[in-house]
Amino acid sequence: MLTKRIIPCLDIKNGRTVKGINFVDLRDAGDPVELAEIYAKEGADELVFLDISATEEKRKTLAELVYHVAETINIPFTVGGGISSVEDVDVLLKNGADKVSINSSAVKRPELINELVAKFGSQCIVVAIDAKQIEGQWKVHLVGGKVPTEIDLFEWAKEVEERGAGEILFTSMDHDGTKNGFANKALAKLSELVNIPVIASGGAGTIAHFSDTFKDGKADAALAASVFHFKEIEINTLKEELKREGIPVRI
């Protein structure tokens, strides 16, 4: 049986994990490769690296990081953050990334999805969507959720699927950082609407939140950052608990 995936997300700036990671057993808390290795050993099913740096050397630094991660870990990983062209994706995949995620660049130029799918295949193209409710309507937001658009979340998700994306990573800006649980109502609607996997993101605070997003939110995978980084939830424990609740997970 296909299992539900648990995906830690690492924010990267200039090739280093962003401050605030609280791992006592890390030799170097800023080393994404070391952290990736630990997560892989603890039973993470996949990893996401989100590059938030904005320097000119960004591409080269990120490509080098991807190379070292691929060299070290034996589980799949996705790379996102500022990817806007076929060339960007080509470099990351050649260095060993399994998937890339695109966000604002796809909203600005939706044909990019088709171009990437034609060149690299659906299986490695994840479209990340950040959305927030405005007067009861879920609207897509850009630039890490800062800039609102008039685009409806569900219409955009459908278009993304039709253009060939292999997966949708949906982050609710209303839930992100709250630790009050995932946006399960919107997730369930999304999951019914499209026939590609949906990754839930934003709001993880407890083990029950993960269980809820798989049961009520019908999510195929759940992504979180701080609860894992601060060891508030250990992946092993999380998966044992999910298994006890009858949710299929890899242990």
Added chain:
Amino acid sequence: MKIVIIDYGAGNIQSIMFAIKRLGYKAILSHDAEEIQGADKIIFPGVGEASSAMEKLKDTGLDKVIPTLEQPVLGICLGMQLMCNSSEEGNTTGLGIFDLDVVRFSNKVKVPQIGWNQISDLKSDLFTNVPEKSYIYLVHSFYAPIGKETIATSEYDVTYSAALRKNNFYGVQFHPEKSSDVGSGILQNFLNL
């Protein structure tokens, strides 16, 4: 041991190179027929779309070379699918090594299947020390049904072939290079053949 990964411009080859390196071996990347024929073990990767991958094989003449190889060959993901008779994806004629026709999952399930699933009914040296129902990582929209060459099964929408074998030719639908320790074990088993 000389390990050659067939390079025909399709797929995430770097991950396979690294997986082999982690096992303590070195693989070479090549599209040269003589180099491939002179290898002890051959890995035939593939990610992407079937018909364009097949075109690339034809352009390099490798479609004629691969079926004549006599040493152990391991097709991974699309590589395995191209070793079948045909694929519904892009109405592609395959290499005809495995007597199966690759078809698409129905829309009763989410397509592609992405993630970790289990392998069962394991037979062949490829799975030495690999327990039944081990988890492996897959990303695919098309699958090979069950046939006489099936050496492992998995379930998604239907029961399908997770691995195939005919003589020296092996194929796996999953990604051993991304399937954690189980995957490394399977790759090591292949290199031990």
